[in-house]
Amino acid sequence: MTEEPKKHRFLTIEQAAEELNVSHSQIRALLKTGELRAIQVGGRGMWRIGVKDLEDYIAEAYRRTAERIDAGEIVDDGEPDA
Template identity: 60%
Template sequence: MARFLTLADVAEELAVSVAQVRVLVRTGELAAIQVGGRNQWRVEAAALEDYIQRQYARTRARIEAERP
């Protein structure tokens, strides 16, 4: 995997739309940098992996909280 990914690359990895990835970036849930011109964003592969791990942790916590 390349060090930097486009929002389209991230969307493909997560199986979501580019619009959904933009929301993650805009809300700060997924770290990204703006490069070049307008709407040119890049996400570092390590930042994507961190986001995925946080989502796993949130999911585990929610499942644990729902257990009787």
């Protein structure tokens, strides 16, 4: 019987940035605006982002994007088609 790797409940800013493939500063901006929920822990106030909070943020981003597509608001950002 193989053991599954332990899944963490919280992510660091760096881990969340890697998950979304964005910069650390972009994650900090999302935290500052409240778009992405997080908590501060410890004496130095290190940020921790709940895995579920990140998943909720992603789901909401998909929903907003779908609304913008439906409204004809999406503008090509120059990225190549997949």
